[in-house]
Amino acid sequence: MADLLHVAARLRALQNGQAVPIVSQRQMVIQPHARILTLLSMAGEDTSVHAAALGRFGEPARIRVVADPRRRDDQYALLRWLLPFFEEYYAQCRAEGTFPQIWVSSAGALGHLDTLADRLRFTDEADIQRLGNLWTYAGERSPVAGQQALISASGALRLHYATGQQEAEDEHLLALLTWIEPPPGRDIYAAVATAEATPMGVKTDPQFDRLHLQPAITDFHNAGSDAERAFHQTRIQQMLEGVIRPIYTATQRAMALLSAPRWQANPALEELAEQESGEFARFMLARDQGHRLPYRDSPKVGAMKIAARERAIENVKAGMLRHDRAARERGVVKGGVLRGQLADVREHHLGPRWFEYDLVLTSRQDGLHLRPGDKLWLMDGRKLSLQITGIERNGPFTWVTGRVGEGKNAAKKMSAGPTLDFGPGGPDWRGLGRALGQMKTRLTHAPWTHSDVLPAATPSRRAMPANLRAAVEDLT
Incomplete structure (x- = not known):
């Protein structure tokens, strides 16, 4: 039934030619000091950073571009340029007892940052590892219900608006913004089609790559002098700035829409912010104590993370049902x-x-x-x-x-x-700690299902029934 409500909202948006609000209260915490991070990767190089734009809400972007991220020294130079900004930001949040928040454009950009964090943690450069560790906090929090550390602008807008297009199409940030604020006097479909021609993820347009970017990179490698190489590097930077600036600007625009006074306060977010602050403090304390971030979790740690995520879903749902009017109405319609x-x-x-x-x-x-x-x-x-x-x-x-x-x-x-x-009862965040403590005790010794040693066979003392099927049916 909740899907039916969303379908009705989309039909209304399609009828009006404009997105319709589906909530009246804000659905996530917006940190006033949040950082907007926009990254571009080279086609075929999913763990690369070709260009980066970084800034705060309401501020212009600081942009850094490398001519070819496949050149390790150039790639690491860009990452070292980013590192001080995040070290300073994390230290500031820690001193204030709050948590950092990173905004990206879409779910694709969110996944790219998470993949980068995993990759960078295992390089042979200590400062690059440090950046990977810092980004891992946001990446590990991203799949947890109610997390406020890593926000995709398209996902945040979708929690507040319903458009007249398919949900997958809402991942294109500029198309989504066009539905929310359509240009006056213009057909909405033509406006959205124009918006979709602008890249809003982490990849550049394939035709742009083929006709412009790849020839410029080839010229950069074939340059016969430092002056010629610098010329082609400037060309590449100008090209990629023309791609990355609209993405950064669209993310700013999304934050501005969600910061508008039309969205009423949501008391449920206070608990989520408090939880996020606690998670960040624990994460940073573990780094100070020298605990490594493994590439793969052990069975014990994996089980505890799954349990924590399941509890988080329950707690977020319970908190929203109590404090968010739209969630309450959906609960009434669904029968919960x-x-x-x-x-x-x-x-x-x-x-x-x-x-x-x-x-x-x-x-x-x-x-x-x-x-x-x-x-x-x-x-x-x-x-x-x-x-x-x-x-x-x-x-x-x-x-x-x-x-x-x-x-x-x-x-x-x-x-x-x-x-x-x-x-259901209100959220029990402290109960999560108790549950994980119990799991830690129970998982002191790994069960046989997660070890290489099988338990010894224990033959049954009861005789096999003559008719096994009849014996099973008798159980019911």
Whole structure:
């Protein structure tokens, strides 16, 4: 059903010829000191950096271009140029007790930065390794739900707007921006087609490579003097600046749109920012203590990272359901959130000073995902839990009865009439640490499934049944 809501928004955008907002609250933290990083790689060289543009929101880009990133010394010179900016930025965030944030143009650029970080960590140059380590923080955080360290401008805009094109086409940042702010008096499809002709990822246009860039690089290598070589290097720089500046500018434009006052505050982001600050502090402390970043995680570390990511998904979802109105409505439509009118409060006197309370709610929701025994929490106001004891469908209404767990004093003061939302409990970020501690204890010794030694065979003492199929069917 959530997909249906998104389809409806896209149909409205298609009808209007302009993207439509799908939320009213901001969906991510925007650090005022965030850095915009735009990288271009050479075709066929996915771990190269041909050109780099770096700057802060509202500032012009600092640009560095190398004539041929396949020349190791030139490539490393560009990376060494970037290193002081990130060392200073990370040190500043650490001193302020906050976290760094890097903005790139698209998911492709995000993946390129992550791949570069892995590659640079294992070079034989200490300063290049240092840059790879710093970038690894952002790269490792990128797949974690709710992370705020590495943001793609196209992904951030997609959380706020729906366009009239396919979701994959929204990854082209300039086309997405054209849907959001279409040029007046011009057909939206013609405007988007024009925008799509401008590269917005980490690669240059193949025709541009064939007709202009490759001949210039060939001339650079065939130059007979330093002056001629410098001339061709300047040509290459001017060519690539013409490619990288529009990408950097489009990322700035995306940040400006998302920083506008139209987006209301989202209290859920405060917890995410606090979590990100803690993750960054732990990452930097581990680097100070000399812990290496391995190329591949051990089975134990991999299992703990998977568990942490699963908990992060649950916590982010729970936080958004409580504080983000659009997420709450999607939860109601999908049936994960019970929205019902309080019909009755039943008091049961079980003994001296021993009372239990049942709440009876009526809901018009068609797709409620509820079963007896489920535990729900009041999502606004008082801390009150409800364990579902009865569900009955009566005409257009669903009658839901639940026994109050926590919050009995609040329940006895309630009266019929108000509409209440019940859903999963609030985010438990501290519970993640406890869960990982338990996993660490359990994984002290690797299970046989992750070792080279198989356990000894243990023959069954029970005789094999004459009819195995019949024996299995009897189990059901």
